[in-house]
Amino acid sequence: xxxxxxxGLFVDEYQDCTIEQHKLILALSGLLPxxxxxxxxxxxxxFNNGNLVDFNHKSMKxxxxxxxxxxxxxRWYNNSRKDLGDDLKAIREKLLNKEVIDLRDYKSIETNIxxxxxxxxxxxxxxxxxxxxxxxxxxxxxxxxxxxxxxHPRLYIIKKFNNSFSLLESIDNKxxxxxxxxxxxxxxxxxxxxxxxxxxxxFKKTELKKWxxxxxxxxxxxxxxxxxxxxxxxxxxxxxxxxSFLIISDSLEIIKNSLKITCYRKELLKSMIDALYQAHIxxxxxxxAMVDKRNKxxxxxxxxxxxxxxxxxxxxxxxxxxxxILNANNFKSPKHLYVALTRASxxxxxxxxxxILNPY
Numbered sequence: 001x002x003x004x005x006x007x008g009l010f011v012d013e014y015q016d017c018t019i020e021q022h023k024l025i026l027a028l029s030g031l032l033p034x035x036x037x038x039x040x041x042x043x044x045x046x047f048n049n050g051n052l053v054d055f056n057h058k059s060m061k062x063x064x065x066x067x068x069x070x071x072x073x074x075r076w077y078n079n080s081r082k083d084l085g086d087d088l089k090a091i092r093e094k095l096l097n098k099e100v101i102d103l104r105d106y107k108s109i110e111t112n113i114x115x116x117x118x119x120x121x122x123x124x125x126x127x128x129x130x131x132x133x134x135x136x137x138x139x140x141x142x143x144x145x146x147x148x149x150x151x152h153p154r155l156y157i158i159k160k161f162n163n164s165f166s167l168l169e170s171i172d173n174k175x176x177x178x179x180x181x182x183x184x185x186x187x188x189x190x191x192x193x194x195x196x197x198x199x200x201x202x203f204k205k206t207e208l209k210k211w212x213x214x215x216x217x218x219x220x221x222x223x224x225x226x227x228x229x230x231x232x233x234x235x236x237x238x239x240x241x242x243x244s245f246l247i248i249s250d251s252l253e254i255i256k257n258s259l260k261i262t263c264y265r266k267e268l269l270k271s272m273i274d275a276l277y278q279a280h281i282x283x284x285x286x287x288x289a290m291v292d293k294r295n296k297x298x299x300x301x302x303x304x305x306x307x308x309x310x311x312x313x314x315x316x317x318x319x320x321x322x323x324x325i326l327n328a329n330n331f332k333s334p335k336h337l338y339v340a341l342t343r344a345s346x347x348x349x350x351x352x353x354x355x356i357l358n359p360y
Contacts, residue, residue, distance in 0.1 A: 003031050014038030016045050022053040044335045079345045084108040095334040101357040110349045135164050139322035140306020144340045146330040148311040158264055168310030169267045171298050180287040191243050192216045202269045204262035211259055249276035312339040321346045328352040331359045
């Protein structure tokens with residue numbers, strides 16, 4: 001059936017192929033002419049500790065002996081950045097040889113050296129001036145942070161620069177499912193506090209607490225504020241009698257659009273609003289609706305544009321005109337550093353406390 005249906009097989013991103021997947025490709029290669037493409041220096045995924053294929057292992061069989069290596073960095077040549085392409089190629093060789101990298105040797109890379117306290121200071125300084133300059137040039141930059149273990153360092157950057165960047169969320173971030181289950185498990189007695197708890201995780205706390213608390217909407221004296229909060233008060237009164245997913249969804253929309261409270265986690269908020277609506281329409285749990293939504297994103301992908309902040313795990317395979325690498329001195333893996341450096345096609349800005357990198 002396979003031989004009658006297909007004339008050949010291409011497999012991309014082979015550096016992310018697990019041993020079990022590799023066995024499948026080997027079996028298919030006995031039926032079809034098979035071509036694999038990949039870069040072992042970009043193999044950064046873990047897959048629950050599943051071992052990734054080793055390009056130099058004997059299990060690669062004829063793939064290993066029938067190898068064609070790309071020598072010209074076409075992405076940068078085609079974007080009139082031959083200098084950047086050549087510098088990244090030179091850095092690649094150093095990473096493969098486990099040599100230290102002195103960023104000052106590469107003129108195509110905009111290297112900016114700051115003291116540690118400058119990177120964590122909310123007050124205007126050299127670091128913040130540089131970042132505002134990058135933002136205001138309408139470059140729509142991608143920011144890459146070296147810490148993949150927590151979103152809090154990235155949220156700090158978003159807050160420091162007045163919500164100028166959107167947080168790239170992991171498709172399976174636990175908060176998508178945790179809050180869905182909490183809403184499913186709530187009753188009319190505690191649903192207001194659950195909605196407030198979720199809102200605290202996505203909106204600016206100081207702004208939110210002026211309008212909302214664990215008991216629901218806060219009464220206001222001024223006529224203008226009364227008008228703005230009226231529908232939200234009506235919604236929370238209704239939730240005391242009926243835990244309606246549709247009313248919760250509408251309430252979150254009001255907080256975002258009518259009250260105009262700053263939202264730091266736009267993707268989590270949008271996903272929750274959509275899941276609540278789908279749960280209401282299809283008579284399913286919010287958790288079921290959220291799983292379905294996240295799985296669709298996993299299968300179909302998502303459009304990611306500039307002015308966002310993520311990690312190498314979230315931006316691998318993507319390409320941006322302008323990339324700013326934050327705290328480059330904190331990369332502890334040559335593969336993660338290489339993925340970060342190669343996301344920029346035109347302009348690469350590196351922020352570091354030390355121009356000499358030793359990510360081994």
